[in-house]
Amino acid sequence: MNKFQPLDAYRRGKGETYKLLPLKFTPLDDSKYVVTNMAGEYHILARDALHAFVQKQLNTDSADYDDLKAKHFLIDSDSDVAVDLLALKVRTKYQRLSNFTGLHLFVVTLRCEHSCPYCQVSRQNDGQTQFDMSPEIAAKVLSLVFRSPSPNIKIEFQGGEPLLNFDLIKFIVRRASDINQVERRDLAFVIATNLSVVTDDMLEFCREYSIHISTSLDGPADLHNKNRPRPGNDSYQRAIAGINRVRDALGRDSVSAVMTTTATSLTRVRDIIDEYVSDGFHGIFLRPLSPYGFAIKTKWYAAYDHDKWLDFYFEGLDYVIELNRKGWPFREFYAATILAKMLTPFQPGFVDLMSPAGIGIGALAYNYDGNVFASDESRMLAEMHDNTFLLGNVQTNTYEQIILSNSLLNPLEASFTESVPMCSDCAFEPFCGADPVYHHATQGDFVGRKPLSGFCNRNMAIFKGLISRMEADTTTRELFYQWASR
């Protein structure tokens, strides 16, 4: 007796029907559509096939049918396990919500010895110590930080230039470490610094407490120094020397760098990437300017439009892909973050690409004066005299008052992408996020009209660009899977 049934037993009956599972669709180009399910798995369909599929007229023997079934876009008489699997994936996707705030940003001073025209935090001149956080306020902030139920607590020191108030950083790190003897969280520290004033004593302290360094590097010396003026015009030289000192003291991977795109950067993306490669970094985060602080006042933000930045971004992305093809492993981190959302059930927790929005839930920012803001961008907005996202002050408000503040709950509720016009039926919604601070800053509204939204247009273009590249080339697809799974 044959151990297997005849082949016909596995063929679907003619005229068999299927049931649709929830999906969203958006045009990829003139003829093809991206469809996504509730967990964010995607498939590409021709327009005719999409309409046939939704009308339940798709040929059940077609390759599209098998793919759509495998990716949980439909159920039929063969199997309805997709419902349980989708529920599991949806739960995984939202798992971060129950952990609540993991990232806590301490603005230990607004002072800075740089005078960058694009500064988004409206720094103060070096020497004006009234813009330093005090130990009393820092202690109150710390007690708030550990009220978060998150098993992972990351404390990031921001400025101004935080190293100008290094004594306070030492106080906070030691105190947080003491508290954590009891709390037993996964506690990590990061200092966001331009490295201009770093000393050996500071690095010794960073080594002792495994503090990670995040620095700014805008590209080659001429570009970096133009973007980031300081006395002596030597910001680049100090940054590179600082990066090398950090690596010598703390280890090769203990320092990362971020860049900001200015109008001058737009024609230099290959130079910028080459700089990162020659400095031994494993990747780059190609970032546009944000509409906050001096970037608005000096009109640097308005110096280029989104289309120009997208040209810059995709030229850079293609160059990074080319480097990988030549055998040099290197990543573009924004693409990698999105690809993790596209190709895995896990959420990378990038604050700008979360829904419900990452404000408060993903990060909280504590200003030097004890004011608590829903995000780093929220406090940047406050420096422009807009306190819309001010949640309270650690000296006068309790944790409950701060977290349940209407300044947090109202924008969270209003901007939830599942209920926002256009986002709610957009195929890219599972990869995207709500950014009520950006939309408030640019349109005076937590939601904003998406056809006019730079955030929406930029991210839509990137989602389409990433998918198109994966569909066009299997080597790129394999590379993107590697980026997503790291």
Added chain:
Amino acid sequence: MTANVEFAASAFALEAIKHAAYRFTDKLTIEIEPTDTRIACRLRLIEGKRHDDSLDNLVAQFRNEVLDQDLRIQLRRDTAPVRNLILSLAFSKTGLHE
């Protein structure tokens, strides 16, 4: 510049046309006038703005968008029960729902 487009009220939901019109708010102002049998739309290019597409092209895009939006309404209606089932299964053990 303006263009007039009509849809049969028996074939298209007014909601689909409103959703489609919203997507063009960066390029067009669209007036919608429904009657018992027809839904008339007057499309006008937003003035003082550079337009990469001609009005004819935008009209064609608008028609396709209405078709897509109509499909989305059908899809939402068909999948609402299973969508609620999946969400309730997903959050049943998290304590996040009441």
